[in-house]
Each structure stands twice: as C-alpha cells, then as structure tokens.
Amino acid sequence: MKQQTIKQSVSISGTGLHTGQKGTLTFNPAPEHHGIKFRRVDIEGQPIVEARVENVVDTSRGTTIAQNGARVYTVEHILASVRGAGIDNILIDINCEEPPIQDGSAKNMIETLKSAGIVEQNAEREYLRINKEVKYINEKIGAEIIITPADDFRMEVSVDYNSKVLKPQTAILEDMSDFEKEISPCRTFVFFHELEMLLKYNLIKGGDLSTAIVFVEGFVGEEELQRVAKLFNMESVGVHEGGILNNTTLRFENEPARHKLLDLIGDMALLGKPILGHVKAFKPGHLANTEFVKLIIENLE
Numbered sequence: 001m002k003q004q005t006i007k008q009s010v011s012i013s014g015t016g017l018h019t020g021q022k023g024t025l026t027f028n029p030a031p032e033h034h035g036i037k038f039r040r041v042d043i044e045g046q047p048i049v050e051a052r053v054e055n056v057v058d059t060s061r062g063t064t065i066a067q068n069g070a071r072v073y074t075v076e077h078i079l080a081s082v083r084g085a086g087i088d089n090i091l092i093d094i095n096c097e098e099p100p101i102q103d104g105s106a107k108n109m110i111e112t113l114k115s116a117g118i119v120e121q122n123a124e125r126e127y128l129r130i131n132k133e134v135k136y137i138n139e140k141i142g143a144e145i146i147i148t149p150a151d152d153f154r155m156e157v158s159v160d161y162n163s164k165v166l167k168p169q170t171a172i173l174e175d176m177s178d179f180e181k182e183i184s185p186c187r188t189f190v191f192f193h194e195l196e197m198l199l200k201y202n203l204i205k206g207g208d209l210s211t212a213i214v215f216v217e218g219f220v221g222e223e224e225l226q227r228v229a230k231l232f233n234m235e236s237v238g239v240h241e242g243g244i245l246n247n248t249t250l251r252f253e254n255e256p257a258r259h260k261l262l263d264l265i266g267d268m269a270l271l272g273k274p275i276l277g278h279v280k281a282f283k284p285g286h287l288a289n290t291e292f293v294k295l296i297i298e299n300l301e
C-alpha cells in the first residue's frame, strides 16, 4: 500500500457541540510523511496542532489536543473519518476551537473527504507493528482494551451501561473498507438524565443535539419532556417504545457500540500511523483510548 492524501481542498461548516461556535473545517492535501495535522487559521501565526497522543490535553467529553499555544476540541470524529477514508497525509484548517458536530456521526465528514478524491502518493504506507499483546486495564472505570499482533486490522467493541434501554452490545469492524458503510453513520448518544446537567454547566448548546440519540431510562414527567422539547426546537417530544427519545430512530440496532468503535478508531489515529493488529475493547472511552495509545507506543519495537 502507498500513502494517500486528497486530490483537492474541501470544506464543511457547522456548529460545535460543546462550545456552540460556528466554524469551518477545510481539508487540504499534504505531502508524504506529513501525517494528520490541524492548523488554527483564526490565530495569528496559524499554529499547527499535530494529531498525536502526546498533544492530548483533555478527554472529558471528547478528545482535545493542543500544541504551539493552540487547541482543537473533539477531534475524534474527524480523525476517524480520515482513517476510514484511508488518508495518511492531510492538513486540516479550522477557524475556531471546536469542529462542527454535524449529526453526531462521521457520515458527512467521510463523504466530504471522499468527494475531494483520494490519491496515492509515491511513498509506501508505514504501519506500526507490535510483536506482543498490549493490554490496557482501568479497573476504576471498568475499561479494558487489548491489541494482539496480526497482519491486518480488526476491531471489536463492547459496551455495558447497566441500563435497561441501552442494552449490552458489541460492534465489529472486519476491515477498514467497511468503515464508511457500517460505522461512519453511527451517532453519538446521551442519557436523558445527563442532558440537564450538560445544559446546566453549559457543556452543550441545545439546538445542536437535534439528531442525537437520547436514551430515556425510567419514567420522565411531562414537564421535563417539555423542557427538553424546547431544547431540541421541537413542538413536543415523547419516548419511543424501547426507551429512545422520539426525535430520531436508531440507524443500527447496536448504533451506540458502533459509535464507540468510531471514537476508538479516531483516538487510535493519535498513534500517528495506521497500526496492524486485532483490537478488542470493553467499555472504551476517550481516557481509556488515549491511555491505551500511549501504552502501545511504549511497547513498539
């Protein structure tokens, strides 16, 4: 395999989920061995922020990276799209702190990247290889992620929220070529009881959640539903049978597990290069994912 980039620049615009800022991402072709880098074009000197795990500064509600005095929030869906499209080298201009959330999935992002055209470069793609199993365990949060050596890449992700509506489930990616169809449309999700907390602390801006999946555990009163309806810019909201807020329906039965897989691919892009191996994750999250990536780097040949 050769390294790949995009043929021409291409942009998408929208609003960030946590900051509510409107912004534009412009994907630009980049030379061989460049890797994935962001450029904050709204800041004097246009500082570069490399998508590398040593630049991770926060993992609380998404993966945030910072370098050269500049910061980019919630990079995981972009990075997953770049990896899913088979791109090695790209320069991503961003004119605000947080990329647009879109519909909470990577669907539009990967379609946009592919619309630019994917082109082969002259240099061979360099894969990272491990020669023994690497296992990350975080007993406090119950997370476990393992990679075993292999000649290809495969990923299996399981989640368990101890919830009656979001049941334990597993998602599998057999080959990165399945990413666009099987994984990229899978949206971020939230529990109803988290919404008010997120709003209270100004961690989400309402209207931007219009297509997010909201799992409703137990009984929710009419007054609370009305409040949330307002937040979604809807006349009224109810709950589907199966415990999902009726602003949307699931795209896959195991859409949440698939989204967690999407996030893990994005966070693993912080390795800097694609890796070969079979990944098995239980209850992954941005903290576990990025710690796992650091552990892999420590164990490289």
Ligand SMILES: [Zn+2]
Pocket: 076, 077, 188, 259, 263
């Ligand atoms: Zn995500």
